[in-house]
Amino acid sequence: MESALEYHLELYITGTSPNSVRAINNVKSICEEYLKGNYELKIFDVYQLPEIAQREQIIALPTLIKKNPSPQRRLVGDMSDTAKVLRGLGIVIND
């Protein structure tokens, strides 16, 4: 079932900072709207897992990494700019 999902997303946040909270909400709503049923979103708290920051080359937070489909993309910020988030995720909207 999981392998069939097209979008693998990882969101890195820092606890409950305003940016993080906004980012979680924004990512969730965008995914629900555009990728419903076709995505997997993992959320990591970098405060809890500091070693992951080095492994994943994380500098700015919040960061959303699109692992799949390739190419891999990184989105930083609170994801409030929906158009940029969609562009970053490679989603073309036909409005």
Place this chain on the structure above:
Amino acid sequence: MNQKKSKSLPDPTIGLLQKSPTGISGLDEITRGGLPLGRPTLICGSAGCGKTLMSIEYIMRGALEFNEPGVFMAFEEKAEELALNVASLGFDLEQLIKDQLVRVDHVHIERSEIEETGEYDLDGLFIRLGYAIDSIGAKRVVLDTIENLFSGLSNENILRSELRRLFQWLKEKGVTAIITGERGESSLTRQGLEEYVSDCVILLDHRITNQISTRLLRIVKYRGSMHGTNEYPFLIDEEGISVLPVTSLQLDTEVSTDTLTSGIATLDRMLGGKGFYKGSSILVSGTAGTGKTSIAASFANAACLEKKRCMYFAFEESPSQIIRNMLSIGIDLRGPIKDGFLEFHASRPTLHGLEMHLVSIHKKIKRFKPDVVILDPITNLITVGSVSEVKAMLIRLVDFLQNEKITVMFTALALNNTVNEQTDEGISSLVDAWLLIRDIENNGERNRGLYVMKSRGMGHSNQVREFIITSQGLNLVDVYLGPDGVLTGSAREAHILREETGLALQDQAISRKDREISRKRKVLEAKIAGLQTEFESVEEELNKVYLEEELKAEIQNKTRQELTERRIGKEAKNKVQSPVAKKK
């Protein structure tokens, strides 16, 4: 170093700023102890000036020499590349990482992969750095080059406020940090990092003059501490960075009254019979081919024979060339080299800039600790600097050597032959003793005349001596002052020969006369002997007559007696007969 052990934030109640020693030779002297402890320091400079190397050396030396773990956050190079780079300086980065003394975190940031979608901060960097620091208990942190963030992320406002927060955070962490920054057009760094790092700023430069590059270091600012303000040359070699502090130009060096022989006994006699003072500086100048190097080599050899250590910097010939050439005048330098008393360093002056030469000479002297240093010839240095620069460099060198009580001999090529115009890079006023060798051209040949122009603090000969180089060594002889002026070379020898001839002739004349007298005496003695013989024969003749007369008288007397007796008629005819026979 004891201060280091406290490893705490600088206590504001203590007036003096605590420092974190870098271990980089020379830098700690300039900064009076090192970088400000627990504060960020900015090292800036153009590409290739050694920022990364200096910062990694700070981390490596911290780990190795001061037992302080360090974190190196690289925004440009990967850990493997860094390990390779420092391996060339003899550091084993991999091992230090294994020993938990160093941590390298490579930050990869690629603009094309990143989409900025709103508000963000650099907490990721903080967390990474914090994790790295805490995991090994780091006291030293390097961020090389943090400005790369500006190329990866576009929101400058966020970056700037985050950087300010980062430096504040580093201070709170109590780590001593180095931030490197690329030099900008009009400011110290492209992104104006100097605004945030206000405690200590070190500027590295790479200057090229006459196609020769010199690395220079300057402390632009060091809040709360004294520091050297000059530009200091520094050198990157197989042992890392070494900075040359310009020695304090105070004239308070202690002096010695011990002397060192020059290796030429006759020259020592010209110098008050002892030679040169220990720790003094000697200049040997002269035109081409006058034997300056020979004097220098002879001095070096003499020092080595007295079990002194000697270091020979050659700027013109290779060591083997000098050794071969000196063999031809009976000086064998191979022995002292083998025994470790003599060390040669030959390099073309154009190898480095002047300052670099000074740094490398410093380093070599510090390592070898010689008693005697020879620079042959200093005039070649002029190819890499102006006269005044060479002079400034030599002043600093002499100053350093005098502090270390090292005797130094410079040789200098004089291009003109006029003593008054002769300045020899203007250092003749700097040196303690100055030997000048001049060509004396006469009778179609060239000879060398040696003068002692000056020799501070000792009576010295004012005479010009002829300087002779033979296969047995060097020698000085008195020049002849004849009716035709000063005689040197073959003219002098001819003069000596003439004098010797005259002496021989005179000797002969005297001995001939002596012989004549003795002959005359013999003749006279012979004559005396003849006369004596003559006299004896005459005397004998006379004696003979006298005896005959006596005999005759006796016989007559006897005869008369017998006759008388016969007349008396006593005895027979026999007695009468015998006197008759005798008579016949």
